[in-house]
Amino acid sequence: MINVKKNKYLLSPIDHNACLYYLIKGLVRGFIKVGKKDITTWFSFGNEIIGAFRNPDGNAKHSTEYIQALEDAELICIPYKLIDFLYENFAEANIIGRKMLAHQYYLASERAILARIPMATERYREFEENSKVELSRIPLRYMATYLGMRLETLSRIRNKLTPTRLVS
Secondary structure, eight states: OEEEOTTOEEEOTTSOOOEEEEEEESOEEEEEEETTEEEEEEEEOSSEEESOOOOTTSOOOSOSOEEEESSOEEEEEEEHHHHHHHHHHOHHHHHHHHHHHHHHHHHHHHHHHHHTOOSHHHHHHHHHHHOOSOGGGSOHHHHHHHHTSOHHHHHHHHHHHHHHHHHO
16 A cells, blocks of 8 residues: 655656555546646546556556645556556456456546537536535635635635535
8 A cells, every 4th residue: 555645746757657556545647747837637536546657569657647635645556567467367357457447548638628618607617516516625726626626716606606506
């Protein structure tokens, strides 16, 4: 088991990307850097496999993505060598891997659709309605970059929508 403290990095582009992780508990984000800006690409709230998934050709050893704990996190490291061994020696592992890949593809598809919603308010509403977790756990500056908007825009949208929900 690996324990990662809040705000510490689990992976950065200078690290050798040698494993995936099972996030037992905590909040983790994936992000890229564009110039001096961080752009959050995903969040994980626990009970799922996370990581900078490697290229299937096996040649890419470094990721362009950072992975950061936003809360204290508990994880289990799953080395790619172990994953490859399981795939080669156990047919069941291939079935599990295929189902996990399908799940990751589904999540990536959901993120891609969200990113293409042109109106910031609608993008936030969609994110809020489809989230199965407590969004208050996500620092607003990271939520804003994930949704492709400035922090001020996100705050304005949240302030505008909150009174509506209290009346309903």
